[in-house]
Amino acid sequence: MNGWHVPDDLRAAYLDGGLPEAAAMSVEVHVASCQGCQAAFPVQEEWLEESWAAIADVVDRPAPRPLTRGLTALGMPEHVAVFLAATPGLTRSWLLGVAGALGFAVAAAHAADRSMLVFLAVAPVLPLLGIAAAYGARVDALYEVASAAPISGGRVLLLRAMAVLVAALLVTGAATPALPAFTAAWLLPSLALTGAALALGPLLAPHRASALLAAGWLAAVPAGREAVFGAPAQAAYAMALIPFVYLGARRWNRL
Amino acid sequence: MTPDSDAALLAAVAEGRLEALRVLHHRHAPWLRARLARRCGDPDLVQSALQDTFVAVWQDAGRYRPSEGAAGAWLWTIAIRKLVSALRGRPAPVAAEAAVTESAEDLVLRAVEHGDLGTALNRLSPELRAAIRATVLDGLTVKEAARLLGVPEGTVKTRVMRAKAQLRELLT
Ligand SMILES: [Zn+2]
Numbered sequence: 001m002n003g004w005h006v007p008d009d010l011r012a013a014y015l016d017g018g019l020p021e022a023a024a025m026s027v028e029v030h031v032a033s034c035q036g037c038q039a040a041f042p043v044q045e046e047w048l049e050e051s052w053a054a055i056a057d058v059v060d061r062p063a064p065r066p067l068t069r070g071l072t073a074l075g076m077p078e079h080v081a082v083f084l085a086a087t088p089g090l091t092r093s094w095l096l097g098v099a100g101a102l103g104f105a106v107a108a109a110h111a112a113d114r115s116m117l118v119f120l121a122v123a124p125v126l127p128l129l130g131i132a133a134a135y136g137a138r139v140d141a142l143y144e145v146a147s148a149a150p151i152s153g154g155r156v157l158l159l160r161a162m163a164v165l166v167a168a169l170l171v172t173g174a175a176t177p178a179l180p181a182f183t184a185a186w187l188l189p190s191l192a193l194t195g196a197a198l199a200l201g202p203l204l205a206p207h208r209a210s211a212l213l214a215a216g217w218l219a220a221v222p223a224g225r226e227a228v229f230g231a232p233a234q235a236a237y238a239m240a241l242i243p244f245v246y247l248g249a250r251r252w253n254r255l
Numbered sequence: 256m257t258p259d260s261d262a263a264l265l266a267a268v269a270e271g272r273l274e275a276l277r278v279l280h281h282r283h284a285p286w287l288r289a290r291l292a293r294r295c296g297d298p299d300l301v302q303s304a305l306q307d308t309f310v311a312v313w314q315d316a317g318r319y320r321p322s323e324g325a326a327g328a329w330l331w332t333i334a335i336r337k338l339v340s341a342l343r344g345r346p347a348p349v350a351a352e353a354a355v356t357e358s359a360e361d362l363v364l365r366a367v368e369h370g371d372l373g374t375a376l377n378r379l380s381p382e383l384r385a386a387i388r389a390t391v392l393d394g395l396t397v398k399e400a401a402r403l404l405g406v407p408e409g410t411v412k413t414r415v416m417r418a419k420a421q422l423r424e425l426l427t
Contacts, residue, residue, distance in 0.1 A: 022373035033325030
């Protein structure tokens with residue numbers, strides 16, 4: 001630019017912060033487009049290499065997992081998406097397991113009409129198992145992630161439970177049309193059991209609460225189709241959901 | 256366009272060549288750091304804004320248009336917005352409309368080198384100068400300037416207005 005370059009003393013004063021504003025602006029505008037003056041800025045080699053290493057580390061990272069990309073595409077903030085994608089109950093092996101269990105239940109229902117009960121018994125337990133998987137053995141690692149994520153620990157638990165629930169509901173929902181007789185009777189018990197697990201979670205630890213409820217549910221199913229899946233029972237599940245939703249919302253807002 | 260020009264390097268970065276980003280980083284990080292440091296006293300925030308800048312360059316190098324101005328000026332528009340984001344405490348995408356404010360900068364430069372505006376600028380109070388710097392020189396929106404300076408948007412607007420009035424007065 002017109003043969004003028006930032007003199008050494010001017011640059012030194014600029015770096016000191018002691019340069020008057022107008023002169024500093026002048027320096028900045030010139031430096032932005034003058035390669036010679038850019039190169040004249042002092043370089044701390046060690047800082048430069050460290051700073052580059054940090055950037056290369058981020059940039060060279062493997063591409064985000066498909067689930068993370070999908071969630072971000074749906075408008076979810078990236079840190080939440082990365083976090084949810086790491087939920088044990090959402091891994092491919094877990095979802096394959098869920099699909100396998102459902103396939104078995106559907107096949108059983110086809111083999112004998114009475115075995116429809118197998119499907120109805122299994123379906124509500126699946127999200128519970130997901131929650132147990134998410135908070136069981138890996139609970140410590142989870143808290144580590146939780147403390148690094150800009151989401152509070154309690155919200156992390158609820159967020160993960162919701163994600164597991166939604167995934168399990170989607171898979172189970174997809175299996176429902178394959179049944180000999182269309183039925184969505186599993187849906188309300190499934191929601192009620194998950195809600196109960198979350199409500200009891202803080203008292204018992206989520207994985208224990210889930211195991212307890214799953215056991216209770218499986219013990220109750222032999223009472224018969226009408227008793228467990230009939231209209232009065234369904235109404236009771238729906239009623240039970242109300243306090244759970246209320247509790248969940250309150251807990252969420254307090255976090 | 257020589258192979259080691261900023262424009263050529265940015266084109267290479269757009270093709271996914273990491274080595275080109277490294278050359279750009281080594282060339283521009285020192286002055287960008289100094290310029291960011293003048294706007295933010297927290298070295299950690301400056302460091303993280305600088306890192307975010309080059310990560311953004313890696314992703315968005317294809318958006319650079321040599322016809323719109325020097326690569327250094329383009330890098331600065333990213334860096335200053337990354338600093339604003341760092342101050343806000345969460346990442347924000349580089350605004351697609353983050354236009355290079357070359358013309359405004361040129362205007363200031365010419366006036367500054369002319370002498371009169373320089374004297375006038377130096378007579379402004381530090382608050383008014385910071386407001387002018389953020390909005391005119393750094394090309395930030397009022398909202399972004401408010402984040403950077405840590406004052407409400409209304410205050411930025413008033414300060415810019417006052418600064419302009421004062422400059423007009425001092426220059427005539
Ligand atoms: Zn120069």
